[in-house]
Every structure is written in C-alpha cells, then in structure tokens.
Amino acid sequence: GAVVSQHPSWVICKSGTSVKIECRSLDFQATTMFWYRQFPKQSLMLMATSNEGSKATYEQGVEKDKFLINHASLTLSTLTVTSAHPEDSSFYICSAGGTVGSPLHFGNGTRLTVT
C-alpha cells in the first residue's frame, strides 16, 4: 500500500534554532499534503494545506513565517519550524493524498522537543 515517510521521527533542539521535517510519499504522487500538530491527549490540529507548486494555505492562528512549508515536488513536502521555542514542542504529523477522492496516508510523526 501507499507509504508516507516522515523524517526525523524524534528531534531535540535548542531554543532559537530551526528544525526541518520532511514528508515523502514513497510510491505515489502526492498532489496535496497536510501538516498537523498534536498536543498530548488532544486531537489533530491542521496547520496548513500544501498543493504541489503553490503556496501553502495556513489555518487561522498558524504563523506562516514561523512554520515554513515547501512542497516543491509531488513526492516531498517540508515543514521548517523557525526560531523554535519550548511552546513549539509537539507531535507534528504529515499526511499525503493523491486525487481528491483518495484516502490520505499519514507519516509516523515527528516528536519535537525544544529545550
């Protein structure tokens, strides 16, 4: 079946540094990729939707200058958390889909801890 690879699975960084998270669709072309964050015991919170070759659409309250999303190809999207702060510590998950009616497939998530 379709596989979405997310890397890294776990990262610790110092406050003020930037972290890049990659999301790759391994055996299909992902027209759309979604980025989520999830705090403990809470549901997924959609951060942004990115379509290949165009600018990402950010959800209300998500700072686009802080969470940089690039979807330069049909198999790769990246999320860069810039100038990370401890409150950015969370579980970040990407999902990818092909055509509009196809199921989405999730990466395994990235647990970010900012010290």
Place this chain on the structure above:
Amino acid sequence: GQNIDQPTEMTATEGAIVQINCTYQTSGFNGLFWYQQHAGEAPTFLSYNVLDGLEEKGRFSSFLSRSKGYSYLLLKELQMKDSASYLCAVRSNYQLIWGAGTKLIIKP
C-alpha cells in the same frame, strides 16, 4: 461554516459492539474517512465512504448517508486493542475537515 461532530468519549465492553456517530456540515463533499489513532502514534486509515450505504471490512463497518450528513463506524467483537481515538474526517475539494475524535475505552 464547516464542522464535524462526534462524541468525545465512549465506553464499551470487550466482545460487544459499538457504534461511533459522526455528523457533518461542509460546503463540499468528496468522501468521508475514518481513522484510528492510538496514543502517541499517527492515525491509521480505517475506511472511506463516498457513496451512501454500508462498507464492511472485517470487524469494522462504516455507513454513510449524504442526504443526512451522517456517518457511523461500527466495531464488532471488540478487543482491548481497539481502545483508541477514532477520527472522522470529510474531504471537501482540497480541504480536509476533521472531527475532534472519539476516545473509545474498552472494559474487560
């Protein structure tokens, strides 16, 4: 606006059957998805409905009524490992609208 409603939490007994409901109001409709998420893990795909009716997959079934904006996930012969959150999501063109998830607690 667009929203999806599902119960926050449900409790059921091992071996029993449970139905998790989901109602939605969205501007468009390109399918409804159910996902299972265990604590600390990413969601896994369970089912996809785009036409009205029941889709059965082993112990899990999902039903859709587009005219009523309603879906349910039916879990039979519950096992302890089914304890998880179940997320309902509607795809509306290139948007995916998520419910808050239903935490299912299975008791022996």
